[in-house]
Amino acid sequence: MQNRYALSHLAELEAESIAIIREVAAEFANPVMLYSIGKDSSVLVRLAQKAFAPGKLPFPLLHIDSKWKFREMISFRDTFCREHGIELLVHFNQEGYNQGIGPFSHGSKVHTDVMKTQALLSGLDKYGFDAAFGGARRDEEKSRAKERIFSFRDRMHQWDPKNQRPELWSIYNTRINPGESIRVFPISNWTELDVWQYLRVEKIPLVPLYFAAEREVVEQNGNLILVDDERMPLELRRKAVRKMVRFRTLGCYPLTGAVESTADTIEKIVEEMMTVSKSERTTRVIDFDQEGSMEQKKREGYF
Amino acid sequence: MDIDINEFLNRDEQKDLLRLLTAGSVDDGKSTLIGRLLYDSKLLYEDQLAALKRDSRRVGSVGGEIDYALLLDGLQAEREQGITIDVAYRYFATSKRKFIIADTPGHEQYTRNMVTGASTANLAIVLVDARNGVIDQTRRHTFIISLLGIKHVILAVNKMDLVDYRESIFNNICHEYRSFITRLKIPDLHFIPLSALKGDNVVEKSESMQWYTGQPLLEILENVYVTSDRNFIDFRYPVQYVLRPDADFRGFAGTIASGVVRPGDDILVLPSRKKSKVKNITTSDGNLKEAFPPLSVALTLEDEIDISRGDMLVHPDNMPRTARSFEAMLVWMDEKPMAKNTAFFLKHTTRTTRASIDQIRYRTDVNSLRKHEASSLALNEIGRVTITTSQPLFFDPYMKNHTTGSFIMIDPITNFTAAVGMIIDRPSINDQPNDEIFTDRATKKEHQEHAQDATLKNIVAQQLLAHEGLKLKPCRGEDGKLTIGVGRRLEERGISEDEALFLLNNDISASLADLKKLFAATDSDLFASLPETVQRVLIEMRFFLGSDAFRNHSRMIRAVQDKDFALATREMEQSSWFAKAGERGRKLLALMKENVRGER
Numbered sequence: 033m034q035n036r037y038a039l040s041h042l043a044e045l046e047a048e049s050i051a052i053i054r055e056v057a058a059e060f061a062n063p064v065m066l067y068s069i070g071k072d073s074s075v076l077v078r079l080a081q082k083a084f085a086p087g088k089l090p091f092p093l094l095h096i097d098s099k100w101k102f103r104e105m106i107s108f109r110d111t112f113c114r115e116h117g118i119e120l121l122v123h124f125n126q127e128g129y130n131q132g133i134g135p136f137s138h139g140s141k142v143h144t145d146v147m148k149t150q151a152l153l154s155g156l157d158k159y160g161f162d163a164a165f166g167g168a169r170r171d172e173e174k175s176r177a178k179e180r181i182f183s184f185r186d187r188m189h190q191w192d193p194k195n196q197r198p199e200l201w202s203i204y205n206t207r208i209n210p211g212e213s214i215r216v217f218p219i220s221n222w223t224e225l226d227v228w229q230y231l232r233v234e235k236i237p238l239v240p241l242y243f244a245a246e247r248e249v250v251e252q253n254g255n256l257i258l259v260d261d262e263r264m265p266l267e268l269r270r271k272a273v274r275k276m277v278r279f280r281t282l283g284c285y286p287l288t289g290a291v292e293s294t295a296d297t298i299e300k301i302v303e304e305m306m307t308v309s310k311s312e313r314t315t316r317v318i319d320f321d322q323e324g325s326m327e328q329k330k331r332e333g334y335f
Numbered sequence: 336m337d338i339d340i341n342e343f344l345n346r347d348e349q350k351d352l353l354r355l356l357t358a359g360s361v362d363d364g365k366s367t368l369i370g371r372l373l374y375d376s377k378l379l380y381e382d383q384l385a386a387l388k389r390d391s392r393r394v395g396s397v398g399g400e401i402d403y404a405l406l407l408d409g410l411q412a413e414r415e416q417g418i419t420i421d422v423a424y425r426y427f428a429t430s431k432r433k434f435i436i437a438d439t440p441g442h443e444q445y446t447r448n449m450v451t452g453a454s455t456a457n458l459a460i461v462l463v464d465a466r467n468g469v470i471d472q473t474r475r476h477t478f479i480i481s482l483l484g485i486k487h488v489i490l491a492v493n494k495m496d497l498v499d500y501r502e503s504i505f506n507n508i509c510h511e512y513r514s515f516i517t518r519l520k521i522p523d524l525h526f527i528p529l530s531a532l533k534g535d536n537v538v539e540k541s542e543s544m545q546w547y548t549g550q551p552l553l554e555i556l557e558n559v560y561v562t563s564d565r566n567f568i569d570f571r572y573p574v575q576y577v578l579r580p581d582a583d584f585r586g587f588a589g590t591i592a593s594g595v596v597r598p599g600d601d602i603l604v605l606p607s608r609k610k611s612k613v614k615n616i617t618t619s620d621g622n623l624k625e626a627f628p629p630l631s632v633a634l635t636l637e638d639e640i641d642i643s644r645g646d647m648l649v650h651p652d653n654m655p656r657t658a659r660s661f662e663a664m665l666v667w668m669d670e671k672p673m674a675k676n677t678a679f680f681l682k683h684t685t686r687t688t689r690a691s692i693d694q695i696r697y698r699t700d701v702n703s704l705r706k707h708e709a710s711s712l713a714l715n716e717i718g719r720v721t722i723t724t725s726q727p728l729f730f731d732p733y734m735k736n737h738t739t740g741s742f743i744m745i746d747p748i749t750n751f752t753a754a755v756g757m758i759i760d761r762p763s764i765n766d767q768p769n770d771e772i773f774t775d776r777a778t779k780k781e782h783q784e785h786a787q788d789a790t791l792k793n794i795v796a797q798q799l800l801a802h803e804g805l806k807l808k809p810c811r812g813e814d815g816k817l818t819i820g821v822g823r824r825l826e827e828r829g830i831s832e833d834e835a836l837f838l839l840n841n842d843i844s845a846s847l848a849d850l851k852k853l854f855a856a857t858d859s860d861l862f863a864s865l866p867e868t869v870q871r872v873l874i875e876m877r878f879f880l881g882s883d884a885f886r887n888h889s890r891m892i893r894a895v896q897d898k899d900f901a902l903a904t905r906e907m908e909q910s911s912w913f914a915k916a917g918e919r920g921r922k923l924l925a926l927m928k929e930n931v932r933g934e935r
Contacts, residue, residue, distance in 0.1 A: 036867070037595070037627045038562040041352035041433040050631040051590045054576045058644050058685070083588070083631070085619030087580030170424045177423040196421070198447055198668045198752045200454035202590070203682055203743050207750040221435060223426045229348055303340040 042229060046079065049218040051202060052181060053083040053165070056216050057090050059206040060163040063216075064156075067093035067120070069105045070282045072167030074236050075219060075227055077118070080165075092119040094164070096155055098147040099129055100284035102260055108239045123155035135286040136265055143284070153189050156213065163206075163214045171223045181220045187211040225302065232298045242301070244278040244293045255289030350428065353561060354435045356452045356485070358476035359462025364493045368462065368531035369425060369436055372553065375538045376427045422452045431557040431860070446701065446715035447668045449476065450755065453483035454741070457561040460489045460552075465498045465528070469511045475701040477512075481519035482664060482717070482757065484734055486564050488516075489525045489555060496530040500543045518704070520734075522841075523559070527552055558851065560844045565628050568836075569731065570594030571655060571739050572602075572648040573684035578633055586617055586633035587642055592684065592738035593731075594650070595627045596634070603651040604642055605729045610651060611638040628738075645686040647729045655729045655739055662696070663756035664733075665720045667712040669746060671753070675711070679753065681724055683742040688726040690744065695720050712754070719759070732760030846877040853886070857896050868926045869895060869903075875923060880912065888912070900930040 039047070056063050065080060067073050080089050095109060113120040125133075128146040135143040156164060170177045180196050182204045197205050208214060219227070231238060248259040250271045257264075258279075259272050264286065277290035278301070295301040359365040425436040437452030439445070453459065459480045463473050480488060490512050498504045505528040516524065527536055528547055535541035536551045550558075571592040578586040596602075600613045614635040616623040626632045634648065642648075649655060667673055673692065681690035698709035698718040712718050733740030744754040803822035812818050817825045830838070850873055854862040862870065873895065877885045886892070888910055894903035904927045907913055913920045 035562045037565070037567055038351055039630070040349050042348055044352050044629060047590065047629050047631040051575065051629075054588055054631070055685075058576045082619040084578060084580075086584060086617075087578050171426045177425060178421045193421070198451050198743075198755065200451050200743065200752075200755050201737065201741050202455075203684075203741065205682065205743060205745055205750070205752045207680060207745050209750065221424070221426075223428070223433075225347065225428070226433075229344060232344065233348060299340045299344065302344060306343075 049079045050083040052218040063091045063163040064161040065165040076167045094121045097124040125151035183215045241279045243296045260285040356456035356459040363462040364531045458487040468508045471702045487523040495528045502546045566593035570650045574646045588633040590631045591628045597625045605647045609640045611636040660723045662759045665756045669753040672713040680745040690724040693721045733757035
């Protein structure tokens with residue numbers, strides 16, 4: 033560092049994120065932090081803890097449970113929130129659950145729409161949240177590169193990419209009418225490497241699925257799917273093999289492919305990331321439904 | 336990988352961040368240039384490339400070759416039209432720095448997007464097509480860049496391959512641009528001839544343009560020094576949120592807008608004017624000895640005084656202006672044109688108040704920079720206006736302080752961000768008399784001065800340049816007076832403190848750049864890896880001695896390169912410079928000695 037007032041990129045990003053989180057707490061009546069249990073969410077929660085230290089978070093976390101998450105995610109979630117004294121809300125689509133909607137029987141498109149998008153929207157409506165934090169980053173996917181940090185949603189929770197509010201300096205327009213809401217992305221400007229770096233420096237606990245271990249997986253359409261419970265069809269389970277694998281992203285287990293890896297520390301994961309180079313979203317099956325599919329989902333209200 | 340992953344991560348963590356803006360038209364090859372930067376900095380992941388190759392065959396506009404532009408055009412609608420229509424943010428890193436690129440479109444109707452991208456940028460790349468040279472759009476972009484106060488500009492003359500890499504073409508374009516840009520305040524300007532498509536002078540120096548002696552684009556981006564662009568002088572702390580976890584703790588959370596604050600500092604609260612002292616600067620990682628922009632912290636005070644969001648903490652001897660009326664350059668961002676007498680919401684730092692636009696002094700045509708009378712502003716139009724707010728604001732001119740000099744105006748019905756503004760360094764003559772209680776004496780005097788027309792100032796500047804001439808070294812005029820610049824009389828007036836600090840800042844930047852260059856001969860990261868105290872000693876010596884005399888200390892320099900600070904200290908002590916340097920020499924020597932084992 034040449035100047036005593038020069039900041040590292042990570043310190044600068046952290047300061048920006050904390051300011052964004054505080055701004056929401058100050059300006060909105062009923063904010064919530066969407067918590068996906070993944071690594072980006074874990075960074076987000078740590079930033080929120082920092083923003084309000086020595087106090088507690090002035091808003092709850094909301095987990096949208098598709099009922100098909102990895103079991104380790106759920107146990108991690110419950111332990112983490114209990115140990116940190118964080119208020120956790122869990123919401124799922126009761127109707128979809130009763131109908132037995134799931135990726136094996138209904139395919140990724142129907143499952144994602146009913147158990148994720150619709151569940152999210154009904155969860156937000158149920159509590160009447162006027163602002164919802166998400167852990168999306170602009171470097172993840174092309175349509176996200178253009179989204180604002182404070183991203184306006186109409187009464188139907190829809191995003192209009194052609195009519196976004198201009199966002200300048202660090203002045204955020206937080207004004208909405210009743211029923212409308214804002215999605216807020218405090219780590220918009222972080223890259224995947226920044227997230228790993230922060231997890232490492234801050235020693236943030238993570239779901240063990242991120243780290244390589246021998247796990248029972250089946251190969252399906254080129255993806256390695258974990259045998260996480262009995263709901264996986266028997267004919268698939270018969271093909272199960274044990275492999276050293278880890279997950280680059282976490283979501284619904286039938287829709288999240290593992291990668292073969294021996295990386296069992298953050299350092300090794302980064303090393304693999306830098307040398308093997310496979311963009312992280314490729315292991316999420318939903319993005320490949322159609323070109324621009326993420327943008328389509330975002331317009332409809334999915335994160 | 337050549338280095339251990341831990342070492343890689345440790346180095347990566349220390350990199351700083353440069354936010355840059357690219358401006359140019361669809362056809363200037365802007366997206367290609369960004370694609371090239373991302374591609375060549377090897378951060379494009381394999382499968383993004385694979386997807387790219389697949390897309391190129393379907394909608395790509397460059398037959399056969401990789402279309403770098405497709406990396407960037409995110410939204411479906413834009414892809415179909417083959418143009419970028421909004422601001423997109425892109426991320427890449429090199430071994431030295433991390434970068435955020437705001438990619439903004441070049442079309443006239445999208446001025447608002449460029450203003451958006453420019454608001455957070457440290458540096459701007461203005462692209463021109465070598466075949467077309469400086470066009471209206473180049474002028475428009477440059478005007479917006481200067482309006483938003485970006486201090487570093489690179490004019491990138493692209494598509495040099497299509498003009499046979501001819502130096503004369505490049506020189507003509509630079510000349511034309513320079514004559515245009517003298518009217519705008521841009522302190523740091525670079526010119527680069529390049530071909531984004533072929534990769535000339537993007538990352539590597541071009542083989543085809545041996546006549547170009549400057550650095551390639553990426554090298555400039557990696558080395559431009561931006562920390563000093565921040566204001567570390569005027570402490571401004573807009574209170575964002577009050578932390579009250581229990582009866583014992585009361586912290587005022589916020590982001591340092593400018594200046595430096597330390598525990599024990601006297602502070603004054605605006606608007607109440609109550610005084611106290613800073614007790615602690617708290618963060619969840621422990622208390623800090625000092626805080627500076629853009630850190631987000633919380634301050635606790637010695638006294639219990641009532642402070643809430645929207646208040647501002649400052650040092651009592653360095654106050655912002657407090658007023659309900661001011662002038663600003665306003666950019667209209669809404670499809671719906673400005674309607675006078677609308678009671679907008681105005682958000683400035685953490686304060687939101689009602690505001691009205693009282694008067695449009697003029698509208699600036701962004702192509703000609705001419706000023707026109709106007710009764711309203713429409714989308715993408717820029718004008719100078721007078722604004723009155725219902726509550727007083729605590730502000731500084733935008734050019735001195737981007738955070739306390741900027742604001743947004745929100746339509747009260749649609750809640751859309753209708754306009755954004757930059758406060759101008761001159762008090763409005765329309766200030767309300769009841770603001771007087773808030774206004775210190777210096778400001779009141781300024782109030783009484785009659786507002787001068789900006790056009791007049793511009794014309795007079797041209798006139799004076801012609802009459803006085805431009806002198807870059809002190810020289811005696813016909814009347815025997817020693818002058819510099821444009822008629823500045825050195826003996827009578829000298830220079831002001833602000834001007835001196837501006838020069839100092841430039842000189843420090845130059846010294847630093849020279850040292851980095853000198854040490855890069857051994858190892859490109861060497862200078863950055865030196866202890867801060869050693870860097871400080873070297874910069875001051877280089878500052879004091881100049882390039883040649885500094886290089887005469889070759890034995891000391893070599894010892895520093897070998898990181899043998901004991902030897903470097905001895906060499907320093909034996910130099911002829913040290914014998915003459917007196918107290919300053921002893922102080923610098925003591926700093927150097929801090930790095931010698933056993934001396935501390």
